[in-house]
Amino acid sequence: MTYRTLVKGGIIYSLDPDIGELPRGDVLIEDGKIAAVAGSIEASDARVLDAAGRIVLPGLIDTHRHLWQAALRQIAADWTLTQYIDQMLLGYGPRFSAEDVYAAELLGAIEAIDAGVTTVMDWAHIMYSPDHADEAVRGLRDAGVRAVFGYGSPGGPPAEWYADDVTRVAGRHFSSDDGLLTLALASMGPEFGALDDALADLELARRLGVRTSIHVGVGLLGQRRSITELHRRGLLGPDLIFVHCNMCTDAELRLIAETGGHASISPRVEMQMGHGYPATGRLRAAGVQPSLSIDVVSGVGGSVFAEMRGTLEAERGIAHHTALSRGEVVQELGITTKDVVRMATIEGARTLGLDDRIGSITPGKQADIILLDVDRPNLSPLNNLSAAITLADNENVDTVLIGGRIVKQGGRILEHDLGAVQRGAVASRDRLLSAAAKAEVAS
Numbered sequence: 511m512t513y514r515t516l517v518k519g520g521i522i523y524s525l526d527p528d529i530g531e532l533p534r535g536d537v538l539i540e541d542g543k544i545a546a547v548a549g550s551i552e553a554s555d556a557r558v559l560d561a562a563g564r565i566v567l568p569g570l571i572d573t574h575r576h577l578w579q580a581a582l583r584q585i586a587a588d589w590t591l592t593q594y595i596d597q598m599l600l601g602y603g604p605r606f607s608a609e610d611v612y613a614a615e616l617l618g619a620i621e622a623i624d625a626g627v628t629t630v631m632d633w634a635h636i637m638y639s640p641d642h643a644d645e646a647v648r649g650l651r652d653a654g655v656r657a658v659f660g661y662g663s664p665g666g667p668p669a670e671w672y673a674d675d676v677t678r679v680a681g682r683h684f685s686s687d688d689g690l691l692t693l694a695l696a697s698m699g700p701e702f703g704a705l706d707d708a709l710a711d712l713e714l715a716r717r718l719g720v721r722t723s724i725h726v727g728v729g730l731l732g733q734r735r736s737i738t739e740l741h742r743r744g745l746l747g748p749d750l751i752f753v754h755c756n757m758c759t760d761a762e763l764r765l766i767a768e769t770g771g772h773a774s775i776s777p778r779v780e781m782q783m784g785h786g787y788p789a790t791g792r793l794r795a796a797g798v799q800p801s802l803s804i805d806v807v808s809g810v811g812g813s814v815f816a817e818m819r820g821t822l823e824a825e826r827g828i829a830h831h832t833a834l835s836r837g838e839v840v841q842e843l844g845i846t847t848k849d850v851v852r853m854a855t856i857e858g859a860r861t862l863g864l865d866d867r868i869g870s871i872t873p874g875k876q877a878d879i880i881l882l883d884v885d886r887p888n889l890s891p892l893n894n895l896s897a898a899i900t901l902a903d904n905e906n907v908d909t910v911l912i913g914g915r916i917v918k919q920g921g922r923i924l925e926h927d928l929g930a931v932q933r934g935a936v937a938s939r940d941r942l943l944s945a946a947a948k949a950e951v952a953s
C-alpha cells in the first residue's frame with residue numbers, strides 16, 4: 511500500500527531551480543519520497559500536515575560534526591586549538607568506552623534533528639576498538655537521523671586492526687547504499703597523521719568506494735601543504751572532502767575545484783580556535799562552493815542556523831575591514847543569505863555525494879523536509895525568506911521529516927524518551943570527568 515503525506519499550504523523554499531519559491535504550495539510525499547510539488551495538490555487519501563505559516567524547506571545538512579563529544583558540550587567553549595588537541599583529543603578521547611560513544615552519538619544526533627539537521631556527516635575519530643565503531647553506528651541508527659558515518663582512527667599510528675575493521679564495518683552495517691546510513695572515511699590526512707597512513711587511507715576508501723574527509727589548512731599544521739602533496743601524487747579527486755582549508759593557498763583551493771573535490775567549512779570554530787581566517791570567499795573565488803559544518807559540538811552549539819549567520823558575519827566583516835583599511839567602502843555585499851542557505855542544504859548534499867537523493871525539495875528525492883514556524887516573535891512579520899531562514903533558531907523548527915517519517919512535530923521530538931537519553935549522557939559525562947580527575951590526581 512502506498513503511504514501518502516500531504517504537506518499543505520506552506521511557503522515553499524525548494525532549492526530546486528525548476529520549482530523555486532512558492533508563496534503558498536503543497537508537497538506530496540509517497541513512500542518516503544517527494545512525489546509532487548505544486549501550488550495545490552489533491553490527495554484525499556493522504557495524511558495532511560498543515561503547513562500554514564510555515565516555511566517548507568529541505569532539511570539542513572552538516573558535512574562535518576564530531577558527535578562523540580556531545581556529552582561534553584560547552585567544555586571546549588573557551589579553548590584554542592592547542593587546548594582542544596591536548597584536552598579533548600589526547601585527554602578525554604582515550605577514556606571513551608564504547609558505551610560513552612553510544613550515549614554521545616544518540617544525544618548528538620537527536621540534538622541535530624531537533625535543530626532541523628536531517629543529515630549529518632559524523633566525523634567519528636574515536637574508534638579505540640571495533641566495539642566503539644559498532645556502538646557509534648547503533649547510536650546513529652537508534653536516533654533515526656540520516657548520517658554519513660565517518661569511520662576515524664583517533665590519531666597517532668593506526669591500530670593494527672584498524673583497516674580490517676573499516677572493511678568489516680562496511681560489510682556489516684553498510685552493505686546496502688540506500689538506507690539512512692552511509693559510510694565514509696574520516697582520515698587524519700597528511701596534517702594530523704603520517705603521510706604514508708594518509709595514503710593508505712585513501713587507497714582503503716577507494717577500494718571500498720566511499721568518500722574520504724580530511725582536515726586541511728588548520729593553523730600552523732596547515733603549512734604542510736597537504737593538497738599540494740596529494741596533487742603531486744595524482745591523488746586528488748571528486749571523492750575527497752577537505753575540511754576547513756583556512757591556511758591552504760589559493761592555488762591549492764583551485765586544485766580542489768579542478769579535480770571536482772569538496773570543502774566543508776566551520777567558520778565559528780575556526781575563528782574561536784585559531785584555524786586561520788575562514789576560507790569562504792577564497793573558496794568561492796577558486797570555484798569551490800563550500801558546505802557548512804558545526805565541527806566541535808563541545809565548543810559551539812549544534813545550530814546550523816547559527817553557522818549560517820557566523821559564515822555571513824565572518825565573510826562580510828573581512829570584506830569591510832579590507833576595504834576600509836584601503837580608504838574604500840564595500841558597495842554591495844559579496845555573500846548573501848541565499849548563498850548560505852544553499853551551503854547548508856544542496857551544497858551539503860553535493861559534498862556528501864547525496865545530491866541525487868537529498869538537498870532540495872525535488873520530486874524523486876527523499877522527503878527530508880523541515881517546517882519552520884515563522885509566526886513567532888523572532889521572525890514575524892515575514893519579509894524575506896532566505897533571511898528568515900538564516901535568522902531562525904531551534905524554537906522555529908516546528909516539524910522535521912526524514913525519508914517521509916515525522917521525527918519532530920509541533921516543536922516536540924518524537925520517537926525518543928529524551929529523559930532517558932539525557933540520563934545516559936549524564937552518566938557518561940560523569941564517568942569521563944571522574945576518570946580525567948583521577949588521572950589528574952595520579953600525575
Ligand SMILES: [Zn+2]
Binds near residue numbers: 576725753805806
Ligand atoms: Zn573537525
